[in-house]
Amino acid sequence: MARVGGDLFDLSPLTRDVDGRWLAAGGLAAARDALQRGALPLIEDPGHLRVGPPVARPTAVLCIGQNYAAHAAETGSAPPTDPIVFLKHPNTVIGPHDTVTRPAGCDTLDWEVELAVVIGRRTHRLAQRSDAADAIAGYTIANDLSDRRRQMEVSGGQWSKGKIAPGFCPVGPSLVPADEIDPSDLRIASWVNGEPRQDSTTADMIFDVAALIVDLSQYVALEAGDLILTGTPQGVALSGRFPYLQPGDVVETHIDRLGSQRQVIEAAVAAPSRSAIS
Template sequence: MDGRWLAAGGIAAARDALQRGALPLVEDPGHLRVGPPVARPTAVLCIGQNYAAHAAETGSAPPADPIVFLKHPNTVIGPHDAVARPAGCDTLDWEVELAVVIARRTHRLAHRSEAADAIAGYTIANDLSDRHRQIEISGGQWSKGKIAPGFCPVGPSLVPADEVDPSDLRIASWVNGEPRQDSTTADMIFDVAALIVDLSQYVALEAGDLILTGTPQGVALSGRFPYLQPGDVIETHIERLGSQRQVIEASADAVERATGIDPA
């Protein structure tokens, strides 16, 4: 499913095919990889410090306007794919987020009421972050710490917008089975409609684009938890949208440096 499919009414066509019994069943799906439910987004736009409690744990006042940064589209991977910790990264952090999938070209919306027509559906994203690169060497722009390959697991499902109310969904994460984040989307400072209207003033959103709407409190940046290490397992969950699971792996560069062996 990509932007062209969404803009051409793909969700409605899929519903019709399902009702007619025209969708084939996949045999033995347990042996197949689950990819991201939205292929090749033209943009991944992210909102920073959009949960009041998370802003507080970072030592920041709640923002007066949405904070925006970008992830490269090639950060998007499947919801259960392994994540390689970049070489030299000792501050790898997790962030479970409600992700909005855009349905059609959207620019300069005037009212909140227009935002609903811009939404194809919702899914889960994990906005992985190298905090050192994000904060210390990014010049205040954040993106250097957000754009390593694989830093945006997405999925498992794209749930159509008319099947989900995004205003109060439980959102949570675990590391190695231990609770980390546990909140609801009701703690958002700027809700989904407000974010879409605001973003559309600055950028023409395209069908298939992803908007990551921020993360609740409970990340390693708070100082309450250790940063991620190779072998750690991250699990994320959003009510009605499903769950993700990623294993952190050492990067190929790190393995070679530590062992002297080329992992290839």
């Protein structure tokens, strides 16, 4: 779907999915052109449709840890001098309003609203910051959900065991093209059950978007459709100021000009006992 004002338009005449291949082939420019020509059908009744992630099947989800100084401080850490990088499995990516299942045995489920960068072309070993802009297709919102016990106690310092459960990365609702957004000072916020949790601005990031892309490109060849989660501000449950998420809780996240998410937390369905299996 493409949005113009309050109207939604069907992208299916151009592509089945907004994925890396379509983005690398100039899909966003083609969508703009089709909109201007009136070649995309208006979606008359979008209210019944599920909103999926705005990028289908990313090759990688690369995440930056402790990229806001106040968040590093609330975790008891000094601000990093180099970007901290960890990975989420691509199958963690779900829609922005999908239900999130709290894994069995998890009692430390935490939220993290993040500005997410969508890569638009293969990007490797950039020489300077000015090259980073050409690598970006657009921006969206991600919620980097975490099982803090598994992240801190059983990941061997690597964090990923607490970050990679299915559904632990709601993304969306919108992919806003890079030339329509200045990511340097956007309000970023979250709520749990309507109560404020995080409230900051992307201006507080230690490493800005360009710095992150240049740094990552020294180590990995970024592919079109990849997601980079750029870190979260202070106000998470790990700080000790708020309780961890429970089944029935509602998490809402928001970034100015990118929209809002809403997830309901549900308990995992218990596996049947051996005696109950025929």
